[in-house]
Amino acid sequence: MSTEANVEQVGLAMAGKMASSYVGAQERYAVFPFYLCLDVSQSMAGEPIAQVNAELPAIRTSVGQDPAVAEVVRFGIVTFSDVARTVLPLSDLALVEAMPTLEVEGRTSYAAAFDHLRRVIEADYYAGRDSGERWYRPAVLFVSDGRPTDPEERWREAHRRLVGPSWRRHPNILAFGFGDAVPEVLAAVAENKPNRAFMAAAGSNPSAIVPELMAGLVQSIVSSSASAYTGTPQLVPPQLPNMQAISVDELD
Amino acid sequence: MLATGDVREDAVVHLDELVPGALIAEGGEGRVFEVEVRPQHGRAAGRGVELHAEATSLVYKQFRDPLPTTWLMPAICFPFGLEPQLAARVRSASAWPVAVVVGEDPSVAQGTLMPRAPGAFWLQHREGRPRLATLSYLTSDPDRITVAYGTVMPAPGTPERVGIVYALARLLDAWQQHGAGGAPAPASARSLGWGAQAGQHPGAGGAPAMVVHGDLSAKNVLWSLDPVPAVYVLDCDGAYVLDCDGAAVLAPEGLGAGRAKDWEHEGSAGSGPDAALGRSRARTPNWDDPAQDPCAPPSLSADRYALGLAFLRVVGAAHFPLQARQRAGEKISIDLEVPRSWRRLPDMPRLWELCERSLSVAGAADRPSPAEWAAELEMLLGAMGSAGLAGRVRALQGDPRPSAAGTAGHDLSALSTSRSFHFAASSSSGGSQRALVTVPDVEVRPLVRHRVASSWALVNAAGQPAPQSAGEGLAGIGLASGVGLGQFLRRVGRAWVGAHRLAFGLLRSRGRRGDGLRRLARALVVDLAGACLVLFLVGMIVSPWIGL
Numbered sequence: 139m140s141t142e143a144n145v146e147q148v149g150l151a152m153a154g155k156m157a158s159s160y161v162g163a164q165e166r167y168a169v170f171p172f173y174l175c176l177d178v179s180q181s182m183a184g185e186p187i188a189q190v191n192a193e194l195p196a197i198r199t200s201v202g203q204d205p206a207v208a209e210v211v212r213f214g215i216v217t218f219s220d221v222a223r224t225v226l227p228l229s230d231l232a233l234v235e236a237m238p239t240l241e242v243e244g245r246t247s248y249a250a251a252f253d254h255l256r257r258v259i260e261a262d263y264y265a266g267r268d269s270g271e272r273w274y275r276p277a278v279l280f281v282s283d284g285r286p287t288d289p290e291e292r293w294r295e296a297h298r299r300l301v302g303p304s305w306r307r308h309p310n311i312l313a314f315g316f317g318d319a320v321p322e323v324l325a326a327v328a329e330n331k332p333n334r335a336f337m338a339a340a341g342s343n344p345s346a347i348v349p350e351l352m353a354g355l356v357q358s359i360v361s362s363s364a365s366a367y368t369g370t371p372q373l374v375p376p377q378l379p380n381m382q383a384i385s386v387d388e389l390d
Numbered sequence: 391m392l393a394t395g396d397v398r399e400d401a402v403v404h405l406d407e408l409v410p411g412a413l414i415a416e417g418g419e420g421r422v423f424e425v426e427v428r429p430q431h432g433r434a435a436g437r438g439v440e441l442h443a444e445a446t447s448l449v450y451k452q453f454r455d456p457l458p459t460t461w462l463m464p465a466i467c468f469p470f471g472l473e474p475q476l477a478a479r480v481r482s483a484s485a486w487p488v489a490v491v492v493g494e495d496p497s498v499a500q501g502t503l504m505p506r507a508p509g510a511f512w513l514q515h516r517e518g519r520p521r522l523a524t525l526s527y528l529t530s531d532p533d534r535i536t537v538a539y540g541t542v543m544p545a546p547g548t549p550e551r552v553g554i555v556y557a558l559a560r561l562l563d564a565w566q567q568h569g570a571g572g573a574p575a576p577a578s579a580r581s582l583g584w585g586a587q588a589g590q591h592p593g594a595g596g597a598p599a600m601v602v603h604g605d606l607s608a609k610n611v612l613w614s615l616d617p618v619p620a621v622y623v624l625d626c627d628g629a630y631v632l633d634c635d636g637a638a639v640l641a642p643e644g645l646g647a648g649r650a651k652d653w654e655h656e657g658s659a660g661s662g663p664d665a666a667l668g669r670s671r672a673r674t675p676n677w678d679d680p681a682q683d684p685c686a687p688p689s690l691s692a693d694r695y696a697l698g699l700a701f702l703r704v705v706g707a708a709h710f711p712l713q714a715r716q717r718a719g720e721k722i723s724i725d726l727e728v729p730r731s732w733r734r735l736p737d738m739p740r741l742w743e744l745c746e747r748s749l750s751v752a753g754a755a756d757r758p759s760p761a762e763w764a765a766e767l768e769m770l771l772g773a774m775g776s777a778g779l780a781g782r783v784r785a786l787q788g789d790p791r792p793s794a795a796g797t798a799g800h801d802l803s804a805l806s807t808s809r810s811f812h813f814a815a816s817s818s819s820g821g822s823q824r825a826l827v828t829v830p831d832v833e834v835r836p837l838v839r840h841r842v843a844s845s846w847a848l849v850n851a852a853g854q855p856a857p858q859s860a861g862e863g864l865a866g867i868g869l870a871s872g873v874g875l876g877q878f879l880r881r882v883g884r885a886w887v888g889a890h891r892l893a894f895g896l897l898r899s900r901g902r903r904g905d906g907l908r909r910l911a912r913a914l915v916v917d918l919a920g921a922c923l924v925l926f927l928v929g930m931i932v933s934p935w936i937g938l
Contacts, residue, residue: 167709167711203517205530209526209709230534232534232538232539270904364675365675367675367676368676
């Protein structure tokens with residue numbers, strides 16, 4: 139995979155630079171940024187959004203209250219419907235007092251989500267760099283329960299801007315869908331890479347989908363954070379059949 | 391120390407004697423339950439279990455894949471082979487397994503019984519359930535932990551942190567001492583008949599043994615400061631027992647998937663240490679020894695590396711991610727921030743020498759023993775005025791003897807003094823003259839926050855000469871106190887050189903490049919202004935001569 143070749147190149151380059159580097163006492167681990175990009179369109183009204191709100195504190199507890207996980211993970215929440223907004227800026231979950239309560243809004247604009255993510259990731263990257271943080275490649279956990287309501291060309295163009303390799307901070311995207319979400323669209327959002335798009339199984343209990351999904355996200359975050367302590371961090375997808383870990387590279 | 395095949399009756403508990411409780415944890419190795427032991431059929435609770443009558447409770451670790459009972463016996467019996475004070479030290483500072491749990495087949499172990507971590511090793515956050523006080527709380531910024539969880543951590547470099555590492559060093563010393571006068575094996579031991587292999591291992595006569603934990607990490611080492619610094623090491627049932635030659639008596643299986651199948655195919659009577667060797671235990675990636683072959687069982691030096699790393703991370707309260715760089719073969723230079731109060735301590739070059747030797751990859755065979763660490767940390771605590779603290783740590787471990795100083799240590803007179811805290815001395819000591827033959831691949835330098843140009847910065851002791859009066863910024867130098875011009879110019883010169891060195895040093899330091907760039911920009915602005923001033927003055931002086 140080209141990602142693996144990049145990892146090697148980056149690793150060798152850094153080894154060369156670091157041969158005589160001055161290791162400061164404040165040397166810290168690089169952090170793994172996760173963005174939860176959540177659909178809050180009308181179709182999420184009622185039980186789905188209530189379940190999301192009920193499960194968000196569990197993310198904060200599992201990730202933030204464990205010092206070994208919290209110190210290498212940064213978590214932010216972006217919601218999208220007609221427009222996209224940041225409801226939780228990328229933060230150290232140990233320092234977050236309470237998770238936001240999400241509310242349902244309008245339609246489902248994937249383009250708004252991708253454009254917003256593009257801006258937010260870039261700004262957060264520079265803010266992190268200024269405060270001395272090093273980043274692993276960010277991960278976007280994209281969750282939608284419907285098809286995009288904006289024109290296909292528009293959201294595909296925005297998606298290209300987000301994931302195109304020419305932008306150095308392009309994230310890895312894991313896409314999750316249930317309800318009226320379209321599997322082909324989700325696969326396209328996940329760049330058609332294997333084991334990155336997931337759809338709720340037909341016939342599964344609707345009330346169980348969201349809690350299981352959120353628990354799976356927590357598990358993915360915690361497992362990925364464990365790998366962040368190694369020299370070869372990995373974005374670990376939730377435990378589902380036929381799953382494999384995706385190697386990520388470190389940004390300079 | 392028993393022969394490998396011996397099984398102690400009083401270290402075996404049957405599954406039907408356990409009353410299971412709540413599930414505490416679940417991991418790759420198995421599941422951990424609260425449990426109560428109810429002896430049945432008039433059977434005694436077991437000497438090992440009775441030893442923990444005063445422990446708060448026992449936990450039952452159920453293996454994911456059952457193991458042969460004989461594989462676990464050497465580890466369980468290890469404390470019985472120690473003299474009583476050392477055994478007390480081991481049991482007070484680690485969750486040493488007390489019994490094997492068997493089911494229908496007594497030769498197959500379903501799990502182990504271990505004492506639960508005492509209440510002092512649990513932390514209560516501002517909210518939520520109590521959590522184990524792992525070293526993760528101590529190996530990062532204490533202010534962040536306080537803000538995040540509402541628990542106050544001791545500041546970096548305080549005697550409490552040194553005391554925690556001291557307690558850990560003493561525990562490792564008990565594990566790695568040998569020839570310590572072990573007690574003879576109990577008469578209840580019976581052999582399962584290893585045949586020719588029995589002769590290869592320590593017999594039933596109480597031959598000495600050592601233990602390698604193999605997975606010392608922030609998650610497995612608990613700490614407490616109530617009432618005195620103490621440690622409690624978990625996951626000891628996977629420890630490797632070595633004889634006094636360092637050979638594995640019996641390396642219990644790394645409790646991963648698939649390995650149990652090997653001995654099933656070979657047959658339980660035929661399996662032995664040869665089959666057992668070569669298995670690997672899952673190790674925590676940022677605490678494992680880069681010099682260790684990942685496929686081989688860990689050696690004593692792996693635990694010694696972890697001890698050096700624990701000193702660095704706990705006393706320094708920072709992450710120090712070294713392993714990736716060490717595996718890449720780089721020479722590591724570590725600047726460890728120590729409190730300003732350490733400047734009043736006497737020179738302790740041996741402490742930094744121990745740190746460097748512990749973390750060295752090239753010199754992995756030469757890593758200092760835990761006894762050397764314990765002795766040195768005792769001296770450090772004494773120098774800090776906390777000798778009483780060291781005594782209380784020893785008393786809590788049930789073994790108040792001070793550590794033997796400098797067992798197989800180096801000749802101190804041959805060591806360099808360049809690791810001094812006193813900067814006035816450090817600037818004159820020059821480079822290091824080492825007594826070691828190997829080229830050191832790790833260098834540890836203590837750093838103190840020092841004032842440079844009226845702001846605080848981390849200063850490398852070897853690179854930054856101390857100004858004559860600490861605490862004065864550039865604006866406060868000299869003139870008002872009537873210092874001579876030459877001395878003033880020297881001070882200015884030193885401050886100029888120091889500011890540039892600091893800026894370039896920070897530029898090279900990962901994660902502090904922004905800070906370095908800002909400092910460099912300021913320094914260049916000052917340079918430019920100075921150059922303009924000099925040109926102006928030169929022009930003023932020269933202009934009459936050239937008719938301007």
